Amino acid sequence: MAISTYAGxxxxxADWLExxxxxxxxPDFISLAEAxxxxxxxxRLMQARTTLTVDAEYESLPADFRQAESLIFSDAGVTFECRTMPAEALAERSVGVASPARPEFYALIGSQLRVWPTPDKAYSAELTYYQKVPALSDAAPSNWALANYPDVYLYGALAEAGPYLRDTEALAIWSAAFEKALAGVKADQKIEPGKLRSDLSHFGRGHHYNIMSDR
Structure with missing residues (x-):
């Protein structure tokens, strides 16, 4: 039977566990595997984009946020990149600098995005980020991960059943299968490194831009 829905x-x-x-x-095993x-x-299939209006030092991150990729601001038709910085370094840099200006750096603090300097006006920004895999449920019976990689969900749920059943042998078998399935997804989704010529204004450099390393 094809595994294409939450019920399936x-x-x-249940069948594999006999x-x-x-x-x-x-459902608990599936949720734990999902986590x-x-x-x-x-x-790649976890990447998403959202538009933010940034007019304060702190802005809320999307509810499904997992990891930031880039933050690109737009101002009067000109785009520019806001660079990431560890929260501690940003806090140190901001000490004694209170004048609002065009944001240059951002850091992640809990469920919020902190930009510095504090914006001197409202800016439109595009956040590219990795989002959570949409949770399976009776109301949401499928997602891209189950549709494309059902083995990841199956082996992940079986591995989570091991501790509950106190079956160390099964845990080792299914955990190894789960890790192999994850590796398969990463290989399937891999984007080969390359160089891309870019003179776009938001990079502002007019040089060869490495799309993998952000340099």
Missing amino acids: LQTAV RSDLTSRI KINRKLRV
Whole structure:
């Protein structure tokens, strides 16, 4: 049977475990596997973009945010990149500098984005980031990960069942299968490094821009 829906995944997990008494637990195994997928994967299909209006030092991050890729501001038709900086370094840099100006750096603090200097006006910005894998549920029976890589979900859920069943042998087997499936996703989603000529104003450098290293 093809594993293409949340219900089908639950049935497959029960079948592979050869257990009919885990109906209430299997959704937990799937949720735990999902949490691990979100921690371990950073692939192309997880990338998303959103537009922000930045007019204060702190702005809320998207609810599905996992990791930032870039923050590009726009001002009167000119775009420019706001560079990332560790929160501690940004805090040190901002000491004694209170004058609002065009933001140059940003840091992540909890569920917020901090920019510095404090904006001197409202700016439009595009945040490119890695988002969480949309959680499976009865109301949301599929997502891109299940549709394209059902083995990741299946082996991940089976691995999470190991501790509950106190089956160390099964845990080792399914954990190894899960890690192999994750590696397969990363290989399948890999973008080969390359050089791209760019004279776009938001890079402002007019040089060869490495799309993988951001340099």
